Amino acid sequence: MQSRETSADLWHQKPYYSLDAWCKNTYGRKLYKAALDIGCTCPNRDGTLDTRGCIFCSAGGSGDFAASRQLSVTDQLNQAKALLSSKWTPEPGKPSLIAYFQAYTNTYGDPDRLLSCYEEALSSPEVAGISIATRPDCLSDIILEGLNRLRLRYPDRFIWIELGLQSIHDHTAARIRRGYPTSVFYDAAAKLHARKLPFIVHLILGLPGETQLDLQESIRAVNQVHPFGVKLQLLHILKGTDLALLYESGKLPVLTQEEYLDLLISCIAALSPDICLHRITGDGPRKLLIAPQWSLSKRNVLNRLHALMKQRNLRQGDKIEK
Ligand code: SF4
Numbered sequence: 001m002q003s004r005e006t007s008a009d010l011w012h013q014k015p016y017y018s019l020d021a022w023c024k025n026t027y028g029r030k031l032y033k034a035a036l037d038i039g040c041t042c043p044n045r046d047g048t049l050d051t052r053g054c055i056f057c058s059a060g061g062s063g064d065f066a067a068s069r070q071l072s073v074t075d076q077l078n079q080a081k082a083l084l085s086s087k088w089t090p091e092p093g094k095p096s097l098i099a100y101f102q103a104y105t106n107t108y109g110d111p112d113r114l115l116s117c118y119e120e121a122l123s124s125p126e127v128a129g130i131s132i133a134t135r136p137d138c139l140s141d142i143i144l145e146g147l148n149r150l151r152l153r154y155p156d157r158f159i160w161i162e163l164g165l166q167s168i169h170d171h172t173a174a175r176i177r178r179g180y181p182t183s184v185f186y187d188a189a190a191k192l193h194a195r196k197l198p199f200i201v202h203l204i205l206g207l208p209g210e211t212q213l214d215l216q217e218s219i220r221a222v223n224q225v226h227p228f229g230v231k232l233q234l235l236h237i238l239k240g241t242d243l244a245l246l247y248e249s250g251k252l253p254v255l256t257q258e259e260y261l262d263l264l265i266s267c268i269a270a271l272s273p274d275i276c277l278h279r280i281t282g283d284g285p286r287k288l289l290i291a292p293q294w295s296l297s298k299r300n301v302l303n304r305l306h307a308l309m310k311q312r313n314l315r316q317g318d319k320i321e322k
Contacts, residue, residue, distance in 0.1 A: 015309040016268050016316035019229065019278045031096050031128050032088055034080030037069040037103035038117045043138065045104070049179040054166075055242040056176065056204070056235060058288055060103060069103070073120040081126065095128040095157075107134040107143045107161075115146040122154045129158030131200070136163050136188035137180040148195045160228065161192055161199040168218040172207055177242075189225045198228035200278050205263050206235035206255045208246065212263060219270045220321050229276040232267055234260055236284035237291045244290055257294045261305055265314060273317030280305070 012021045023031040043049045044057075067076035077099060081090065088096060099121035107114060121130050132147075139161070151159050165185050166178060173182065192199045201222050205215060222230060237247045237254065246252040255263070264280060271277070281301050295301065309315065 011316075015306065015314065016271075016277050016280070017273060017275070018280075019276055022276045027094075027096075027128065029094065029096060030088075031098050032080075032084050033098045033100045033131075034067075034077055034084075035100045035102045036067060036073060036076050036121070038073065038101060038106065038114070039069040040104040040106050040109050040114075042105040042135070043108060044135075044177070044179045050177060052177065052242065054164075054177050054179075055208075055246070056238070057241060058238045058285070059240055060285075073099070073117050074124065077121065077124055077127070090126050092125070095124075095126050097124070097127045099124070099127050099130045101130065101132045103133075105134050105138050106132045107140075108138040111140065111142045111146060114143065115150065118147070118150055118159070119153075122150060122157050122159075127157065129160065131160040131162055133162040133164070135180065136165070136185045139188050139191065144191055144195055144197070147197055151195070151197060159197060161197055162202060162231070163188060163199055163227075164202045165218075165222075166202060166204045167207055167210060167214065168221040169210070169214055172210055172214065175209055176207060186225065189227065200229035200231060201225070201227045202231045202233060203267075204233050204235050205260060205267065208243075208252055212266065215263060215267060216270060216321065219267050223270075223272045223275070223320065226272065227275060229278040230271065231279035231282075232264060232277065233279060233282040234284075234292070234295055236282065236289055236295065238284060238288040239290060240288070247291060254291045257292070257301065257304065260292075260295075261301070261308055264305065265309060265312065266319070268309070268316050269314045269319035270321055271316055272320060273315075277316070 010021060010025060011017050012024060014021065020030065045051060045053045067079050118130055121127050147159055163185065166176060167173060168182055170182055203218055237243050281295065281298055283298060284295055286296060289296065
């Protein structure tokens with residue numbers, strides 16, 4: 001395990017290993033996400049498994065910040081570049097975009113079309129790599145082999161797969177209508193490891209019925225599977241979701257900021273220090289967010305997190321449970 005001094009340098013003075021630190025260590029600069037929508041759907045939406053989606057999922061399929069699906073990948077990337085122009089100027093030989101295939105399930109559909117969308121992004125000179133949001137039950141062998149070919153064809157680009165796990169517990173999965181058993185996640189993780197495709201696991205904090213112990217068990221399981229990264233996301237209650245109905249009926253308590261930070265700190269402290277934290281809070285789209293409203297002030301949440309971790313003298317990996 002790294003010493004505190006080494007990790008302080010590698011983590012750029014944060015008490016955890018952030019995506020930002022990974023980008024600076026790997027590229028010597030910040031990378032920017034371009035959220036894309038390539039017109040996918042989801043088996044939990046199109047009737048294959050269900051039509052209602054996960055209970056927290058908005059009509060935009062968790063891609064509420066993505067560009068228009070009417071545009072090509074190249075046009076969506078150009079649009080993202082224009083939006084980023086106040087903070088980033090493209091420089092030849094310095095790709096700085098992460099093409100984030102975000103909306104719905106981005107490995108679900110015609111494999112040829114999907115693979116050509118990934119390749120369109122990978123071949124853009126401004127793209128450092130791509131990140132593909134999906135479900136572990138939507139990683140067919142054809143897609144995995146295609147991704148493996150792209151990995152070999154573009155060795156100076158990265159390809160990440162983001163798996164919406166949310167919880168390791170099947171009882172929670174049933175409650176949130178995730179639509180696949182956790183065993184499928186373990187199978188997918190093994191297939192991705194076998195093909196050297198780095199993956200990022202999404203977990204949600206504050207899911208209905210989940211205890212702190214449930215969450216710790218999810219972190220322990222993630223440590224064992226050992227992905228490249230983890231996204232820890234606060235449960236957002238968004239307009240038009242079944243979760244919103246539950247909340248409005250008074251049956252769903254939401255976390256206060258202090259409760260969330262306590263849970264988050266216990267997760268970070270229990271997470272293996274070499275797993276990169278790609279997200280530790282999450283941005284609920286302002287126009288859709290019902291609760292918790294305090295989450296809109298992301299800067300404030302992060303400042304409070306850093307202050308509390310300092311006060312408690314805690315860093316990522318300090319409390320790993322075996
Ligand atoms: S798997 Fe993703 S896109 Fe599909 S319903 Fe659940 S959150 Fe939405």
